[in-house]
Amino acid sequence: MTQANSSLLVVGSVAVDWVITPTAERKESVGGSATFFSMAASYFGSVRLVGIVGTDFPKQAVEDLRSRGVDMAGLEVVPDGLTFRWKGRYHANMNDRDTLETQLNVFETFDPKLPDAYRSSDLLFLANIQPDLQLRVLDQVERPRLVGLDTMNLWIGTARAKLLEVLKRVDVLMINEEEARQLTEEPNLVKAAAMIAELGPKSVVIKRGEYGAMLFHDGQIFAAPALPLANVIDPTGAGDSFAGGFMGYLGRVGEMTGEHLRSAMIYGSVLASYCVEGFSYDNIAALDHAKIDARYDAFSRLTQFERATLG
Amino acid sequence: MTQANSSLLVVGSVAVDWVITPTAERKESVGGSATFFSMAASYFGSVRLVGIVGTDFPKQAVEDLRSRGVDMAGLEVVPDGLTFRWKGRYHANMNDRDTLETQLNVFETFDPKLPDAYRSSDLLFLANIQPDLQLRVLDQVERPRLVGLDTMNLWIGTARAKLLEVLKRVDVLMINEEEARQLTEEPNLVKAAAMIAELGPKSVVIKRGEYGAMLFHDGQIFAAPALPLANVIDPTGAGDSFAGGFMGYLGRVGEMTGEHLRSAMIYGSVLASYCVEGFSYDNIAALDHAKIDARYDAFSRLTQFERATLG
Numbered sequence: 001m002t003q004a005n006s007s008l009l010v011v012g013s014v015a016v017d018w019v020i021t022p023t024a025e026r027k028e029s030v031g032g033s034a035t036f037f038s039m040a041a042s043y044f045g046s047v048r049l050v051g052i053v054g055t056d057f058p059k060q061a062v063e064d065l066r067s068r069g070v071d072m073a074g075l076e077v078v079p080d081g082l083t084f085r086w087k088g089r090y091h092a093n094m095n096d097r098d099t100l101e102t103q104l105n106v107f108e109t110f111d112p113k114l115p116d117a118y119r120s121s122d123l124l125f126l127a128n129i130q131p132d133l134q135l136r137v138l139d140q141v142e143r144p145r146l147v148g149l150d151t152m153n154l155w156i157g158t159a160r161a162k163l164l165e166v167l168k169r170v171d172v173l174m175i176n177e178e179e180a181r182q183l184t185e186e187p188n189l190v191k192a193a194a195m196i197a198e199l200g201p202k203s204v205v206i207k208r209g210e211y212g213a214m215l216f217h218d219g220q221i222f223a224a225p226a227l228p229l230a231n232v233i234d235p236t237g238a239g240d241s242f243a244g245g246f247m248g249y250l251g252r253v254g255e256m257t258g259e260h261l262r263s264a265m266i267y268g269s270v271l272a273s274y275c276v277e278g279f280s281y282d283n284i285a286a287l288d289h290a291k292i293d294a295r296y297d298a299f300s301r302l303t304q305f306e307r308a309t310l311g
Numbered sequence: 312m313t314q315a316n317s318s319l320l321v322v323g324s325v326a327v328d329w330v331i332t333p334t335a336e337r338k339e340s341v342g343g344s345a346t347f348f349s350m351a352a353s354y355f356g357s358v359r360l361v362g363i364v365g366t367d368f369p370k371q372a373v374e375d376l377r378s379r380g381v382d383m384a385g386l387e388v389v390p391d392g393l394t395f396r397w398k399g400r401y402h403a404n405m406n407d408r409d410t411l412e413t414q415l416n417v418f419e420t421f422d423p424k425l426p427d428a429y430r431s432s433d434l435l436f437l438a439n440i441q442p443d444l445q446l447r448v449l450d451q452v453e454r455p456r457l458v459g460l461d462t463m464n465l466w467i468g469t470a471r472a473k474l475l476e477v478l479k480r481v482d483v484l485m486i487n488e489e490e491a492r493q494l495t496e497e498p499n500l501v502k503a504a505a506m507i508a509e510l511g512p513k514s515v516v517i518k519r520g521e522y523g524a525m526l527f528h529d530g531q532i533f534a535a536p537a538l539p540l541a542n543v544i545d546p547t548g549a550g551d552s553f554a555g556g557f558m559g560y561l562g563r564v565g566e567m568t569g570e571h572l573r574s575a576m577i578y579g580s581v582l583a584s585y586c587v588e589g590f591s592y593d594n595i596a597a598l599d600h601a602k603i604d605a606r607y608d609a610f611s612r613l614t615q616f617e618r619a620t621l622g
Contacts, residue, residue, distance in 0.1 A: 043621065092498045187333075187403045190541040211522040214539060223536035223613050228525060230501040252621075262616040289621040296619060302534050303614050305573040308607060310354065310563075310600040 004122075004254025006145070007046050008247055010037045011112050011137045012127025012240070014051035014075065016058075018087035018101075019234050019279065021094065026234070029280045030061040031086065033127035033150065036237035039281045040244025040271040042068040043292055044252040048118050050074035050137070052110045054081035064285055073115050081106040094232045094276075095209045114140045123251045125243060126170075128152050131162035138169050146256060148172040148247050149201070150239070156182050164199060171256070173201040174243055180206050189214070190221070203261060205246070207239055215265050218258055224265040225302060227273040227295070234279045238272040241284055245271030270295045315433075315565025317456070318357050319558055321348045322423050322448045323438025323551070325362035325386065327369075329398035329412075330545050330590065332405065337545070340591045341372040342397065344438035344461065347548035350592045351555025351582040353379040354603055355563040358555075359429050361385035361448070363421045365392030375596055384426050392417035405543045405587075406520045425451045434562045436554060437481075439463050442473035449480050457567060459483040459558050460512070461550070467493050475510060482567070484512040485554055488519050500525070501532070514572060516557070518550055526576050529569055535576040536613060538584040538606070545590045549583040552595055556582030581606045 012034035019029050034051045041047045048071040055077065066072050084107035087100040112133055120142050126134040128150040138147070149170040155163050156179060163183075167173065173196060177189060184192040193204045193216035203217040212225040246268035253260045270292055277283045323345030330340050345362045352358045359382040366388065377383050395418035398411040423444055431453050437445040439461040449458070460481040466474050467490060474494075478484065484507060488500060495503040504515045504527035514528040523536040557579035564571045581603055588594045 094498070187405070188541060188543070190539045208522065211519065212534075212536070221539050221613055222616070223523075223539070224616075225523070225534035225536060228501045228532050228534070230499060232499070249619075259617055263619045266616055266619075293620045293622050300616075300618065302532055303616075305533070305535075305577055305611075305614075306570055307611065308560075308574045308577075309604045311604050 003045070003252055005045060006122035006251035006254055007048060008041055008123045008125065008251045009048045009050065009114075009118050009121035009141070009144075010034050010041070010125045010127055011050040011134075012037060012125075012129055013084055013107060014053050014057065015084040015086055016056070017085070017236060017280070019236055020087075020089040020100075021234060022090065022092050024233070026279045028058070029234075029236070030058060031236055031280060032084065033240040035061070035065070036240035036275065036281060036284070037125060037127055037244040037247075038065055038070045039068060039284050040241040040275070041248035041251075042070055043287060043289065044245070044248030044267075047071065047248070048074060048121060050112050050114060050118065052076045052078060052106050054078050054083040054106050057083045064281070068285065074118060076113070078106045088236070090235060094235055097235070112137050122146070123247055124148070125247050126150070126166070127240060127243070131155050131159045131166045134166045135162065138166070146171050146247070146250060148174060148243065150174050150243060151179065153179055153182055167196075167200040170201050172203040172205060174205040174207060174239070174246070176207045176209070176239070180204075203256075205265070207242065212269065213242065213265060215261060217261055220258060222262050222265060224269050224299070226269060227298060227302060229273060229277065232276050235276045237281065238276050241275035242268035242272040245269070266296055266299050267292070269299060314356070314563055316356060317433035317562035317565055318359060319352055319434045319436065319562045320359045320361065320425075320429050320432035320452070320455075321345050321352070321436045321438055321555075322361040322445075323348060323436075323440055324395055324418060325360075325364050325368065326395040326397055327367070328396070328547060328591070330547055331398075331400040331411075332545060333401065333403050335544070337590045339369070340545075340547070341369060342547055342591060343395065344551040346372070346376070347551035347586065347592060347595070348436060348438055348555040348558075349376055349381045350379060350595050351552040351586070352559035352562075353381055354598060354600065355556070355559030355578070358382065358559070359385060359432060361423050361425060361429065363387045363389060363417050364394045365389050365417050368394045375592070379596065385429060387424070389417040399547070401546060405546055408546070423448050433457070434558055435459070436558050437461065437477070438551060438554070442466050442470045442477045445477045446473065449477070457482050457558070457561060459485060459554065461485050461554060462490065464490055464493055478507075478511040481512050483514040483516060485516040485518060485550070485557070487550070488517050491515075491517050514567075516576070518553065520549075523580065524553065524576060526572055528572055531569060533573050533576060535580050535610070537580060538609060538613060540584060540588060543587050546587045548592065549587050552586035553579035553583040556580070577607055577610050578603070580610060
């Protein structure tokens, strides 16, 4: 494979979580969309992070990301500030969860400022933050080759107009299935994806948690299952790790053909599957290319079937 | 492909449904697990049906099945009896549904009696009926090459001991994900499938509605997505059509290799996808081999991705 050596910028949350599952619990678990994204994408090429934390954010986490090659120059540390904190509890199925507490803290006044060197990034991922902030990031970059976007039910409900503005400037939207239905007010996902494509994004990725993800691109649909796992430890960050693997791979190959997009869906699924097998980013911080390739092959075996005909 | 010309016997319900969806409604809609199964399986080889109806059952439906080559000698018609009737309403997502009314009618006294010619069937599918009746069917057949089974939450809850007896004599269990969890009291599906394999079935198919189905066989997992469809008319019978395509294909090829099982999963998915695009069996009564093959190819395109490596 030829490598494009693209630069990939992510803007999103950096957080400290308190994660409770049916069998275990971790307080002070490092989280945040930009964190998981960067860690996952770091295996594919260079990554730049823009986010905000307080002085309570573990220095070890910054070190972990830096040692994976993530450029942390864009991480703003607010003196005497407290990091964004989320506390949640997963149900027995490890798919549904309840948010028990959210403290925005320094995230409330987040105004992403890109270091000059970041403005010409080849790819940009706008992780799930206020659409207004996403617009401000778009205004600071020269036109990247590829812009990816995540959003959530809250912004669809409360900041729809701004979100629609953002969508016009986006190439790939990653959204979960309930959000796709909410955004379009259309229960059928095939129709919903077509409606979203009319709003701007050339490609739409619909995430379905433990059921995998679907890509709608160029009139084609690609379905990537999730890898069935016997031991799911902590689903937090799976979607962001998916996005990191997906965008990372596209940056690495440097072009957005249908074939590369499908492989990107699988690399995203690989990173998500590794992510949920540990708390925080424990598991995806300890990968290498061989482990990633091995699991890519596992996805091939999971989905492969022979041609057959009755005719 | 060589054809095995196997005989496939199904024992299950034959029903008259009243189906309500968010946009349409059909009263006197012919349904029942054995009905959908037979119609779907009829494209793969010879099918024999055992079931029970009253004199209110539409003669046209018997004619429709017969004209697809289904042997209806095992359909018992109870003089002055009323056919099993089910009334249900689908939610906007077309996946969840509420049962509004169930009238067992002649089904309450169903005691399946196999015509002599059926006893030596090559394959047997025990559709979702009381485990006690499933046992009585098993006692009437010479050992078929392959026995498939469907069941439901009701029997898992109220007839577990009998169901466990049945499972010992079954090769393939088809069950939905909630039922797999209920049967094993294990929320993780990988573990649940392994536990079910200990109960008898060599292969376990876990159905996930609009998310597709998974096959656990010989230590391998195969994931078949559902085909994303823009127009779902009536999901009733999708699972039974899946089973008909699955068992029908295995009968046609005559052996249960991992490769054939994977193709059977796709043929099952093909028949299920066609089924939900019409009310009752309207759509699957009007297929041919070319249409089935075309949709099998659509599943290939839906899931195909290239090998790739980072290493």
